[in-house]
Amino acid sequence: MGGFFGIASKEEAGCDLFYGTDYHSHLGTKRGGIAVHRPAGFLRVIHNIENDQFRSKFDADMSTLNGKTGIGVISDTDDQPLLIRSHLGDYALVTVGAVKNTDELVKRSFEKQRLHFSEMSGGGVSPTELVAALINQGESFEAGIVNAQEAVQGSCSLLLLTNRGGIYAARDKWGRTPVVLGRRDGATAVAMESCSFPNLGFTTEKYLGPGEIVFITAEGYEQKSQPRDRLQICAFLWVYYGYPASSYEGINVEWVRNRCGAFLARRNPLQLDFVAGIPDSGIGHGLGYAAEAGLPFKRPFVKYTPTWARSFMPQNQDQRDLVARMKLIPIQELIEGKKFLFCEDSIVRGTQLKDTIQRLYDFGALEVHMRPACPPLVYSCKFLNFSISRSEFDLAARRAIRELEGDHPGDLKPYATFGTEPYETMEEKIRRRLNLTTLKYQRLDDLVAAIGLPKDSVCTYCWDGSEPGE
Ligand code: SF4
Known part of the structure; x- marks a missing residue:
């Protein structure tokens, strides 16, 4: 961007x-x-x-x-x-x-x-x-x-x-x-x-x-x-891109992330040992979830920050995945025998996430639940260089839709609409691919409510395809 x-x-x-x-x-x-x-x-x-x-x-x-x-x-x-x-x-x-x-x-x-x-x-x-x-x-x-x-x-x-x-x-x-x-x-x-x-x-x-x-x-x-x-301010600024200490339109990023987590906690209560967030941007969402659910917040993964800057982003996808893996170090004492939930800002491709989740099971996790702070990404951003190196068909949601409908899916709207049968089927397909115990995406109305601006003042195109026309 x-x-x-x-x-x-x-x-x-x-x-x-x-x-x-x-x-x-x-x-x-x-x-x-x-x-x-x-x-x-x-x-x-x-x-x-x-x-x-x-x-x-x-x-x-x-x-x-x-x-x-x-x-x-x-x-x-x-x-x-x-x-x-x-x-x-x-x-x-x-x-x-x-x-x-x-x-x-x-x-x-x-x-x-x-x-x-x-x-x-x-x-x-x-x-x-x-x-x-x-x-x-x-x-x-x-x-x-x-x-x-x-x-x-x-x-x-x-x-x-x-x-x-x-x-x-x-x-x-x-x-x-x-x-x-x-x-x-x-x-x-x-x-x-x-x-x-x-x-x-x-x-x-x-x-x-x-x-x-x-x-x-x-x-x-x-x-x-x-x-x-x-x-039409980009809603992703609050979910992922923005820095926690920043505010846009007078609305602080960390405050919105905490509220995103709280909305997720209210929708699907679970019996858990603790809540976590994928560093860095999942932390604010996870803290909000834990506070709302009355559960402890822990760090089963810590990020190795002394040498890996957040800005370091190799252009090659394989190298990016390797860097993402090297940055996160699991702590077996916190993971083994535990049932826990991760908040994540979003699921983009999901390949690195799949590896991260598998490592949690390798270290003895009993249950791994995931709550992304925004709905499934169905459309690729066409207003910012947000997804500059990402093809629309690499998106985890689009891969699931392709598996369900083939290379030429019809109307994508039902997949982008919470609660429809296609939406539920797509969500379940992604859950299975990532090998999660449960996966429940944030609802778009909850995300918009967490930001606190009217729906027609924020861009939500990458989730629901809506745009006010150029
Ligand atoms: S399409 Fe998504 S990433 Fe792009 S401006 Fe809109 S909300 Fe932001």
Whole structure:
């Protein structure tokens, strides 16, 4: 998916920019980048973070990041920030989201404006370069950003650092990704993760609305474009992607995860020895379940954190599975002879989970129950780069549907609807494949209630296929 951080300050801000960007490391695994504004021009640094952490890659650059205003990004797609020379002036740009109509926009640019785009090393056009081309069509930065928001299908939130030293911050027109402003004396910050604020001395000032554009300086912010009416924030941010200490729309991630667990506990009471959560994101759901059920919370698996960063994510699936296995160390004394329940954020492919569950039986577990905090994933995300390396047919639910209906299933809706016969059959098939004692997915209405926003304000496409139309 990716994340960004920006700061405009009356004092030197390089250190804050470094740590503020670093607090978005869990959102992407490919590239990290920073640009700072200086009177002589922009200073930009980009590093490959595929096999290393942002902090260690940028450590040596810290002393050179001198400037009072800057933007940083963790990207899952392209090298960023881009430095652009345009009729609007020089600027640096970072984007987060997924441009799904790239081919159409590129073709239109060729035909109408005779523009050209450079080829990225892995092939294709850089989405950030494409968004810059759309911005440059405007008569002002505001008009250009609105043009980009209108043209992009999928999602696009961005930070644009001007050569005057201020930053334009714009949230995706459907608000699928969050953008939040923070203030402290003499500085304004903008981030996707509000967890980047407290340790840098910022307090949350404002959550941008869908499509809203603001211009930030050290003195504060000025609204440049009003928020739109319709919000479709990604519900997966609360379930899995977001950091527990962050809040979106004023709703904290850990608080929602605790509530997700509590809803799961209320639906299917069980006699158990204890409750657990698959680290890291299953922990908050598991704690909520245990508290609601009045059961102890234990850690039959601990995560080996000293060397495995969460951001470390090999591109190869076999290597990913190996890393996932090496990170989790079972504790036989807690597992042997016990009946317990795991909360998990979601079941995506289920292959690694199957191995994890088998290891619990190998270590003497009597019963292993599973409660994913969201419904079965039936549709692959088409708005963010959430499932960039995953085919829809790899999803555990789709594999089960394929086994039931063959390669060309008819209507998927019954499988995406809690309580129908196809839904129950699919759930049972997944339970059997994972060799679980019981498996009960979260109901979508419970997930939405746990978040606390109206159903039509959150994107739930990957579970029920619903979308309000582009
Ligand atoms: S489809 Fe799923 S992952 Fe994608 S934006 Fe919607 S809720 Fe988020």
